[in-house]
Amino acid sequence: xxxxxxxxxxxxxxxxxxxxxxxxxxxxxxxxxxxxxxxxxxxxxxxxxxxxxxxxxxxxxxxxxxxxxxxxxxxxxxxxxxxxxxxxxxxxxxxxxxxxxxxxxxxxxxxxxxxxxxxxxxxxxxxxxxxxxxxxxxxxxxxxxxxxxxxxxxxxxxxxxxxxxxxxxxxxxxxxxxxxxxxxxxxxxxxxxxxxxxxxxxxxxxxxxxxxxxxxxxxxxxxxxxxxxxxxxxxxxxxxxxxxxxxxxxxxxxxx
Amino acid sequence: xxxxxxxxxxxxxxxxxxxxxxxxxxxxxxxxxxxxxxxxxxxxxxxxxxxxxxxxxxxxxxxxxxxxxxxxxxxxxxxxxxxxxxxxxxxxxxxxxxxxxxxxxxxxxxxxxxxxxxxxxxxxxxxxxxxxxxxxxxxxxxxxxxxxxxxxxxxxxxxxxxxxxxxxxxxxxxxxxxxxxxxxxxxxxxxxxxxxxxxxxxxxxxxxxxxxxxxxxxxxxxxxxxxxxxxxxxxxxxxxxxxxxxxxxxxxxxxxxxxxxxxxxxxxxxxxxxxxxxxxxxxxxxxxxxxxxxxxxxxxxxxxxxxxxxxxxxxxxxxxxxxxxxxxxxxxxxxxxxxxxxxxxxxxxxxxxxxxxxxxxxxxxxxxxxxxxxxxxxxxxxxxxxxxxxxxx
Ligand code: SF4
Ligand code: SF4
Numbered sequence: 342x343x344x345x346x347x348x349x350x351x352x353x354x355x356x357x358x359x360x361x362x363x364x365x366x367x368x369x370x371x372x373x374x375x376x377x378x379x380x381x382x383x384x385x386x387x388x389x390x391x392x393x394x395x396x397x398x399x400x401x402x403x404x405x406x407x408x409x410x411x412x413x414x415x416x417x418x419x420x421x422x423x424x425x426x427x428x429x430x431x432x433x434x435x436x437x438x439x440x441x442x443x444x445x446x447x448x449x450x451x452x453x454x455x456x457x458x459x460x461x462x463x464x465x466x467x468x469x470x471x472x473x474x475x476x477x478x479x480x481x482x483x484x485x486x487x488x489x490x491x492x493x494x495x496x497x498x499x500x501x502x503x504x505x506x507x508x509x510x511x512x513x514x515x516x517x518x519x520x521x522x523x524x525x526x527x528x529x530x531x532x533x534x535x536x537x538x539x540x541x542x543x544x545x546x547x548x549x550x551x552x553x554x555x556x557x558x559x560x561x562x563x564x565x566x567x568x569x570x571x572x573x574x575x576x577x578x579x580x581x582x583x584x585x586x587x588x589x590x591x592x593x594x595x596x597x
Numbered sequence: 598x599x600x601x602x603x604x605x606x607x608x609x610x611x612x613x614x615x616x617x618x619x620x621x622x623x624x625x626x627x628x629x630x631x632x633x634x635x636x637x638x639x640x641x642x643x644x645x646x647x648x649x650x651x652x653x654x655x656x657x658x659x660x661x662x663x664x665x666x667x668x669x670x671x672x673x674x675x676x677x678x679x680x681x682x683x684x685x686x687x688x689x690x691x692x693x694x695x696x697x698x699x700x701x702x703x704x705x706x707x708x709x710x711x712x713x714x715x716x717x718x719x720x721x722x723x724x725x726x727x728x729x730x731x732x733x734x735x736x737x738x739x740x741x742x743x744x745x746x747x748x749x750x751x752x753x754x755x756x757x758x759x760x761x762x763x764x765x766x767x768x769x770x771x772x773x774x775x776x777x778x779x780x781x782x783x784x785x786x787x788x789x790x791x792x793x794x795x796x797x798x799x800x801x802x803x804x805x806x807x808x809x810x811x812x813x814x815x816x817x818x819x820x821x822x823x824x825x826x827x828x829x830x831x832x833x834x835x836x837x838x839x840x841x842x843x844x845x846x847x848x849x850x851x852x853x854x855x856x857x858x859x860x861x862x863x864x865x866x867x868x869x870x871x872x873x874x875x876x877x878x879x880x881x882x883x884x885x886x887x888x889x890x891x892x893x894x895x896x897x898x899x900x901x902x903x904x905x906x907x908x909x910x911x912x913x914x915x916x917x918x919x920x921x922x923x924x925x926x927x928x929x930x931x932x933x934x935x936x937x938x939x940x941x942x943x944x945x946x947x948x949x950x951x952x953x954x955x956x957x958x959x960x961x962x963x964x965x966x967x968x969x970x971x972x973x974x975x976x977x978x979x980x981x982x983x984x985x986x987x988x989x990x
Contacts, residue, residue: 420601421605421614422601422614422615422617422618423615424614424615427614429611439945440611441611441943441945442611443611443613443614445614446614468613477787477788477789480695480696481695481696481697481698481786481787482693482696483688483692483693483696483698483699483702484684484687484688484691484692484693484696484699485691485693501684501687501691502680502681502684503679503680503681503682503684503685503687503688504679504680504681504684505678505679505680505698506620506621506680507696507698507783509615509620510620510621510787510789510790510938511787511788511789512789513788513789513942514613514942515612515613515614515615515616515941515942515943516615517615518615518618519618519620519680523680524680524681525680525681526680580865581788581789597943597944597945
């Protein structure tokens with residue numbers, strides 16, 4: 342009887358270890374495969390900065406200074422069809438319809454075309470690259486010209502980009518454009534050339550109300566972490582699982 | 598820049614500021630179209646070779662050479678569309694394993710080098726030797742080079758050619774599936790775009806590829822016979838028509854399933870897609886792709902399954918149907934590629950597409966890329982005429 346029981350438990354043990362071993366093997370076997378599929382990187386070293394952005398919608402007054410300074414700082418073509426950063430004006434009318442506008446990306450400011458008595462609510466939403474942690478743009482680039490910096494910023498290597506525009510198709514937020522002269526893709530770099538020198542990105546430097554902040558998500562006492570702690574923040578298109586690191590507080594459900 | 602300002606006036610609703618320009622134009626429509634013709638023609642050829650559908654013999658070599666002619670051209674519109682075309686080789690030298698487009702380059706090369714060229718070579722090697730003996734001067738040398746130095750035409754070696762050719766075809770079938778399934782994946786895997794992002798996309802692309810490839814060979818067979826002033830082999834044509842019918846049924850079912858699924862799920866993007874389909878894509882989707890390109894051929898071919906009218910009527914019908922299908926599948930690609938860019942990813946508005954006449958991305962350029970494979974095919978048919986091949990006794 343006793344021997345039988347021992348046998349049984351041994352068998353169970355064996356079974357369990359086989360299952361456990363199999364799972365470990367399978368997952369470790371799948372690991373290189375995941376490299377094939379995802380371009381995603383996680384912050385490997387929590388000592389390094391891992392940048393994110395916070396936008397306080399309540400503070401944005403739609404002056405468009407951010408969009409303007411971005412163009413000046415980063416040599417973005419002055420025509421109205423190329424933006425690294427822009428502002429949208431949302432107007433929800435009493436009848437529930439939504440009106441969105443972004444004339445010239447908001448650079449020249451906004452005027453409200455809906456009469457006051459028809460407006461349910463209205464607000465501004467500044468937009469820029471979400472610096473996605475699982476960036477679809479990086480995933481699709483056939484030559485690796487779009488890549489993620491160790492600080493979690495999606496960048497484009499102009500010398501490498503072949504101008505296939507697959508990344509433009511893959512970005513769900515419309516953050517990329519083909520530079521008309523360079524014929525390669527361009528996008529927001531969070532002013533990489535500035536932040537690596539300890540300066541603020543141009544848009545944040547010029548925002549008169551301090552509606553935009555950026556910071557190290559690994560720094561739990563940093564400005565961005567405090568913003569995230571204090572507010573209930575949301576990202577855009579969360580169902581797409583892009584790992585967006587652009588956080589908005591008070592984001593209305595209408596915003597896409 | 599002017600054209601962008603003009604576009605601005607044709608925007609409905611709200612689009613993201615960077616979305617005014619359509620990034621993939623007619624050249625990118627041609628790329629899956631031409632690739633599809635290749636895969637389809639090859640699959641038709643393998644019906645004869647692997648599945649021993651002997652009645653299809655008259656179209657076998659024609660289908661193979663058609664596949665080759667179109668495959669050579671397939672990648673050119675893509676390359677010429679790049680912002681930096683001279684960097685195109687980077688896709689092969691520093692590919693990113695996680696990019697669907699990068700892997701396509703290898704699938705393409707594999708298909709061209711390993712499958713298609715090898716199969717044609719095994720099939721023609723004996724004739725190349727014989728032709729090189731017949732010809733003189735320059736062409737003699739050309740045929741000699743094409744034999745790659747294997748001049749042995751003993752029955753044993755020829756039997757080996759046959760065997761190896763068969764093996765290559767067997768490998769070729771999944772490769773052809775892969776080739777076009779992969780093109781579908783390039784679109785189907787873009788999650789940002791609800792019009793593209795469906796798991797069915799590779800399968801739909803595959804079946805529509807077969808449809809278009811078979812229709813192309815049907816059309817070419819009739820035209821080539823007419824030019825050569827020889828009788829069309831009617832049992833062969835009927836058989837091609839039969840396969841065309843079956844594949845078309847599958848293709849139609851899949852596409853209908855995809856649309857029904859969208860409508861039934863009615864996800865977040867449903868409204869904008871609904872507007873897209875009923876507005877901007879109205880004619881190209883319902884009339885050109887649906888009615889003319891699918892329903893009419895489907896009904897006619899189905900009717901021929903039950904009742905066979907006189908040869909002359911059938912011939913005319915097959916001719917018209919093959920053209921209708923070729924047009925229909927072209928617009929299927931159009932509706933996918935262009936349609937997928939007409940609505941904003943904000944789901945709040947539309948932009949529009951205007952095809953220019955001239956320029957690198959214009960109508961004339963597209964015609965050029967479309968005619969080029971036919972010229973290459975004419976040359977191939979002259980160089981390797983299937984009708985001059987001698988039966989192995
Ligand atoms: S927002 Fe667009 S461009 Fe920026 S990282 Fe995400 S996918 Fe890439
Ligand atoms: S356009 Fe440039 S950055 Fe974008 S996917 Fe193509 S090669 Fe990569």
